[in-house]
Amino acid sequence: MEDILELVNNNTFSVWFLIGTALVFWMQAGFAMVETGFTRAKNSGNIIMKNLMDFCIGTVTFILIGFSLLLGEDLFGFIGKPGFDIFSSYADFDWSNFVFNLVFCATTATIVSGAMAERTKFLSYCVYSAIISGIIYPIEAHWTWGGGFLAEMGFHDFAGSACIHMVGGICALIGAIIVGARIGKFTKDKNGKITKVNAFPGHNIPIGALGVFILWLGWYGFNGAACTDVSTLASVFLTTTIAPAIATVVCMIFTWIKYGKPDVSMCLNASLAGLVGITAPCDVTDAFGAIIVGIVSGLLVVFGVWFLDNKLHIDDPVGAVAVHCLNGIWGTIAVGLFATSTAPGFAKAGIEEGLFYGGGFKQLGIQLVGILAIAAFTVVTITITFKVIKAVLGLRVSEEEEITGLDATEHGLPSAYSGFSIMDVSNTMTMDINENTDLGNDNYETSSKTQRDLAVKVVEAPVVSSPTGIYKVVIIAKLSRFERLKTALNELGVTGMTMTQVMGCGIQKGAGEKYRGAEIDATLLPKVKIEVVISKIPVASVIETVKKTLYTGHIGDGKIFVYNVEQVVKVRTGEEGFDALQDVE
DSSP, X not given: XXXXXXXXXXXXXXXXXXXXXXXXXXXXXXXXXXXXXXXXXGGHHHHHHHHHHHHHHHHHHXXXXXXXXXXXXXXXXXXXXXXXXXXXXXXXXXXXXXXXXXXXXXXXXXXXXXXXXXSXXXXXHHHHHXXXXXXXXXXXXXXXXXXXXXXXXXXXXXXXXXXIIIHHHHHXXXXXXXXXXXXXXXXXXXXXXXXXXXXXOOSOHHHHHHHHHHHHHHHHHHHHTTOOSHHHHHHXXXXXXXXXXXXXXXXXXXXXXXXXXXXXXXXXXXXHHHHHHHHTTTXXXXXXXXXHHHXXXXXXXXXXXXXXXXXXXXOOTTOHIIIIIIHHHHHHHHHHHHOOTTXXXXXXXXXXXXXXXXXXXXXXXXXXXXXXXXXXXXXXXXXXXXXXXXXXXXXXXXXXXXXXXXXXXXXXXXXXXXXXXXXXXXXXXXOOOOSOOBOSOOOTTTXXXXXXXXXXXXXXXXXXXXXXXXEEEEEEEEGGGHHHHHHHHHHHTOOOOEEEEEEEEOOOTTOOOEETTEEXXXXXXXXXXXXXXXXXXXXXXXXXXXXXXXXXXBTTSEEXXXXXXXXXXXXXXXXXXXXXXXXXX
8 A cells, every 4th residue: 555655646746747847948938028028129029039049949959968967977076977868768768857957957048148138149149048058057057966066065956046046147147247238228427437327117017027927936846846745845835935925025115215116127026036045945944944035035136236237337137147146146055044954855955954043054164165166167167158159259239230129130020019109218319417307396376487488388480470360289298297288278168189199308307216226217208299279269378278287397398389370271181081281381
């Protein structure tokens, strides 16, 4: 009976092993959505293509060399023996282990694409993705999971805080340094000194959020697939839930205090940071340890994004370094702090208890040695890789290609959103601040004529009376004021108008809104253009009503143009079904 139960148990967890593998593969979709949502629309197709090819190219290289380097016969504790058992001994091949390790391998390469997004050549990306998947990841992962020297030392990284996330984060960091920042990310003075960090808001935060939820779901397979008993699996699920939740709450509170409002994209990053942080210790820590891991992760991701932007001046569009590198290191250290014998997976791990659970510094020291060894190897190999690619193929696209967008220039794709009208408002047009737009009085009734005229400028045509008494008034206003303006004009007696949505370019200093800690320049703002034709209503009444409705006490509240029929003729085109306005010579 016991033999039967053991057989059932083994088969059950063999099936779970493959289900977990499928969940980890599904994380590729999550990474694709996060990276796409956090970057600009003109590069969406390129990013989707890169995330697709990460896995596909990684599969090819893993078949040819990667799998044997990772799990082949150990050579000197450093590398697996290269071989082609997948071809020569397929009947006895470990199919499950191959697919399981393949999906983890693809994750490492995917991390890098986010930090180098929007300015990297696609061909160069394919090359370094292949090298990461086929050589760099398999060798360093062999040290921990293939019977290498770190495994012999007692180094513990259950699901890959160091082997996957720290390695991917280090590759991302070095890649971002070598490829350089996106055009317009940093403002420099005439001496070349960086004076400001510009925000590049992601074009589709809902897609980014969907990606985070997909990743969180997949992480139950990422951390739990290797569990071989129910109690360990349940404990891993618990810690994998607690850490990201705590990290997100902490990040929300911290950004709320620091920036005045809770930062959406930063909180999404924090969820991922908590997941990365708990990946190494998920099987050997308890709920308290998971809470501490989450608290530190939630703060560390905010610090990481700020530090890269404001101190190191490294452009990381999606926060890959802060999420994966810093929290990968933190999660690996956390094993040496919070490993406890009360965790179901502790006995199988074969390690010492953590510092905060009475185990002393031994396990912490082992963890630090492992971090240094893996980091040193990764830094050397990826730096050589990027330098060679840069010299041979070039790493970065041209300035013109970057500005146009990689969808069109790298893939011949006019837009990833064909049929939708999407405008990039992320510093595509920048203007230097030359005055403070706040006029000091947001009350129209008590404001001076000068303040009113500055806020809502009236541009009148030459004073020539219209023989017919018909005038056209064109109003440019903020989109948010349209409903109020429409109501006010209706009450005045204006019963018809034409409204067009447009974009206005300008600066509003001191707005204070921030995206990921960087102030958002009000360069391209949604506006409306309203056209009305009047005859019996005095033009002066329309102007006064518009000014009063639009006024908020800031320069740029609106603009009014007045034309008489000597300049504009209204032409009815019955067949086309619309009104056209044309100049009269």
